[in-house]
Amino acid sequence: MPGAVPPGCSLPAYARDLVRMHDAVIAGGRPPLRPRDVVSRSWSRVLGLGLKADGLNARDWLGEDELARRREASPLRDAVGDLRQVLGGMSHVLLVVTDADGVILWREGTPAVRRRADDLGFFEGAEWTEERVGTNAIGTAIAEAAPVELLAGEHFEQDQHPWYCTASPVHDPRTGELLGVIDVSGPALTLHPAIGALVETGRRFAEAQIWRWHQHRLDRLRQVGEPLLAAGPAIVVDDHGWVAASAGVSVGDRIAVPAGGEPIAVPGLGACLPERLGEGWLIRPAGPGRRVTLDLDLSGTPLLTLQGGDTGWRRPLTRRHAEILVLLHRAGPAGLSAERLSRALYGDAEHLVTVRAEVSRLRRLLGALVDTRPYRLADGVTMTVREN
Missing domain, CATH: 1.10.10.10 (Winged helix-like DNA-binding domain superfamily/Winged helix DNA-binding domain)
Incomplete structure (x- = not known):
C-alpha cells in the first residue's frame, strides 16, 4: 500500500500543501509540489470526463431492492462481519465495502463520521467510481487495479478535501476477477501510517476466507459425488464448474459452467450432459465420441x-x-x-x-x-x- 504522506512530513502542513496543489493545477497555475503519478493519471481521466472540481458532482445511488440484491450476490457478503472486527473498531474511521462496480454495499463507523460521510453522498447504494465522483481511493483503485491511498487535496472534488481514503481491491483467489474494494476513510488529519497495512490485512483476510469457503463447499460436494464415480469416467463439479472429484479423466481444476439440458465439452470425455447433484453437477459422457x-x-x-x-x-x-x-x-x-x-x-x-x-x-x-x-x-x- 503506497502511503500518501512522505516520511518525515508534518501531516497538517502536507495536507495544506496538497490543497494548494489542487487549486493551482485546476486553475492552470504552477503548483507548490507535483501531484503523485497515480493522482496525475486519475486527474487526467477525470478532467477528460468533464467533471467539476468545485463542490460535488451529481451523485447516483441504488434503490433498496437493488442494493439488497447486490449484497446477496456479493462473494464478500460472508466476510463483512469479520472485516468489521478487524477494521471497524476505531473511532473517526469509516469502513466501506463495495462491489466490483464501485457501489457501496456496506458501511460501518461512528454516528459522527457517518453523518459527515452522508453530506458527501458516501453511503450505502452510492456509486463511487471516478466517473461519478472524481478521484477517490475506491474509484481510483478500480481504475488502477492497485491499492490507493489519497489525502486531502489529492481528491478531485473540493468537498472531499477534509478526508483521507485508503482502498484495496479484493480479487477472487481462484480466478483473479475483481470482487470489490475495501476502503477505510476518515478526517484527513487523523490519517495514521498503519491504516494502509490495516486495509491490506483486511483484503488478505477476505480473500483467504473466500478460498476457505470454496474448499469447504467442494469437500462437501465430493462426499456426495464420490460413490457415483465408480461407474466409469465422470467428474463432479460445483455450480461454477470447479472440480470437486473425478474418475477416469484428468481435467484440471475447472470446466465450463454447467447448465441443465445444455451439453458441455470436457477434454477426455467429449460432449457431456450435466446432471444435477445436490449443490453441484455430475458430468458424464453423452456418447461414445471423445474428440x-x-x-x-x-x-x-x-x-x-x-x-x-x-x-x-x-x-x-x-x-x-x-x-x-x-x-x-x-x-x-x-x-x-x-x-x-x-x-x-x-x-x-x-x-x-x-x-x-x-x-x-x-x-x-x-x-x-x-x-x-x-x-x-x-x-x-x-x-x-x-x-x-
Missing part, C-alpha cells in the same frame, strides 16, 4: 461452434474472447504466458489483471478446453478459424 472440435467464424459477429461426439452447441463471442482464442490457436501447444498475452492484446505487459479476468470469463464458457500456466488450448482440442 472435441471448435470452429471460430470471424466473418461477422464472432461465432464459436463446438462439436463433441454426437452433440454440440453454437454461441456468439465477444471480439476480445475471439481474439484470445485466435492467439492461443496460433501459439500451439507452447501456449502464452499472461505477460505475452497482455503484450499481444494491449501492446504492453501492464494489463496482467485484465488479461487474467478476460481468460477467467472465457473459461466460464469453455472450461478446461482452455488450459492455464501457460494459457493454451487443451490437449485433444482442435480448432479452425474462418475469417471470410
Whole structure:
C-alpha cells in the first residue's frame, strides 16, 4: 500500500500543501509540489470526463431492492462481519465495502463520521467510481487495479478535501476477477501510517476466507459425488464448474459452467450432459465420441461452434474472447504466458489483471478446453478459424 504522506512530513502542513496543489493545477497555475503519478493519471481521466472540481458532482445511488440484491450476490457478503472486527473498531474511521462496480454495499463507523460521510453522498447504494465522483481511493483503485491511498487535496472534488481514503481491491483467489474494494476513510488529519497495512490485512483476510469457503463447499460436494464415480469416467463439479472429484479423466481444476439440458465439452470425455447433484453437477459422457472440435467464424459477429461426439452447441463471442482464442490457436501447444498475452492484446505487459479476468470469463464458457500456466488450448482440442 503506497502511503500518501512522505516520511518525515508534518501531516497538517502536507495536507495544506496538497490543497494548494489542487487549486493551482485546476486553475492552470504552477503548483507548490507535483501531484503523485497515480493522482496525475486519475486527474487526467477525470478532467477528460468533464467533471467539476468545485463542490460535488451529481451523485447516483441504488434503490433498496437493488442494493439488497447486490449484497446477496456479493462473494464478500460472508466476510463483512469479520472485516468489521478487524477494521471497524476505531473511532473517526469509516469502513466501506463495495462491489466490483464501485457501489457501496456496506458501511460501518461512528454516528459522527457517518453523518459527515452522508453530506458527501458516501453511503450505502452510492456509486463511487471516478466517473461519478472524481478521484477517490475506491474509484481510483478500480481504475488502477492497485491499492490507493489519497489525502486531502489529492481528491478531485473540493468537498472531499477534509478526508483521507485508503482502498484495496479484493480479487477472487481462484480466478483473479475483481470482487470489490475495501476502503477505510476518515478526517484527513487523523490519517495514521498503519491504516494502509490495516486495509491490506483486511483484503488478505477476505480473500483467504473466500478460498476457505470454496474448499469447504467442494469437500462437501465430493462426499456426495464420490460413490457415483465408480461407474466409469465422470467428474463432479460445483455450480461454477470447479472440480470437486473425478474418475477416469484428468481435467484440471475447472470446466465450463454447467447448465441443465445444455451439453458441455470436457477434454477426455467429449460432449457431456450435466446432471444435477445436490449443490453441484455430475458430468458424464453423452456418447461414445471423445474428440472435441471448435470452429471460430470471424466473418461477422464472432461465432464459436463446438462439436463433441454426437452433440454440440453454437454461441456468439465477444471480439476480445475471439481474439484470445485466435492467439492461443496460433501459439500451439507452447501456449502464452499472461505477460505475452497482455503484450499481444494491449501492446504492453501492464494489463496482467485484465488479461487474467478476460481468460477467467472465457473459461466460464469453455472450461478446461482452455488450459492455464501457460494459457493454451487443451490437449485433444482442435480448432479452425474462418475469417471470410
